[in-house]
Amino acid sequence: MKLFIQTTFIATSLAIPAAAEEFVVTMVGTNYSPSSINASIGDTIRFVNDDATDHNVFVPTASHALDLGKQEPGAEAELILRTPGGFEVECVFHAHMLLQVEVNS
Numbered sequence: 695m696k697l698f699i700q701t702t703f704i705a706t707s708l709a710i711p712a713a714a715e716e717f718v719v720t721m722v723g724t725n726y727s728p729s730s731i732n733a734s735i736g737d738t739i740r741f742v743n744d745d746a747t748d749h750n751v752f753v754p755t756a757s758h759a760l761d762l763g764k765q766e767p768g769a770e771a772e773l774i775l776r777t778p779g780g781f782e783v784e785c786v787f788h789a790h791m792l793l794q795v796e797v798n799s
């Protein structure tokens with residue numbers, strides 16, 4: 695039983711890179727800040743709405759398609775990066791809000 699637990703623990707550890715980073719992207723002044731991110735698979739982006747208005751993170755790129763839904767002021771949402779490649783994050787409500795993300799394998 696003990697051996698089984700240790701083996702399971704090692705397998706789980708290998709699946710999650712130890713150096714995974716969290717990038718905090720603030721939505722403020724109807725902009726994403728920062729406006730570009732260079733990340734790796736396993737990293738997380740945490741979107742924090744510091745604005746007085748609603749936002750809605752979405753990605754139209756087919757390989758990374760995503761819709762995090764409406765975020766009210768003060769709300770946070772997380773995106774775990776699982777697929778390599780580049781994509782652009784937009785906002786349903788503000789066409790000029792853009793965030794470039796590059797995910798390295």
Ligand SMILES: [Cu+2]
Nearest residue numbers: 749785787788
């Ligand atoms: Cu917005």
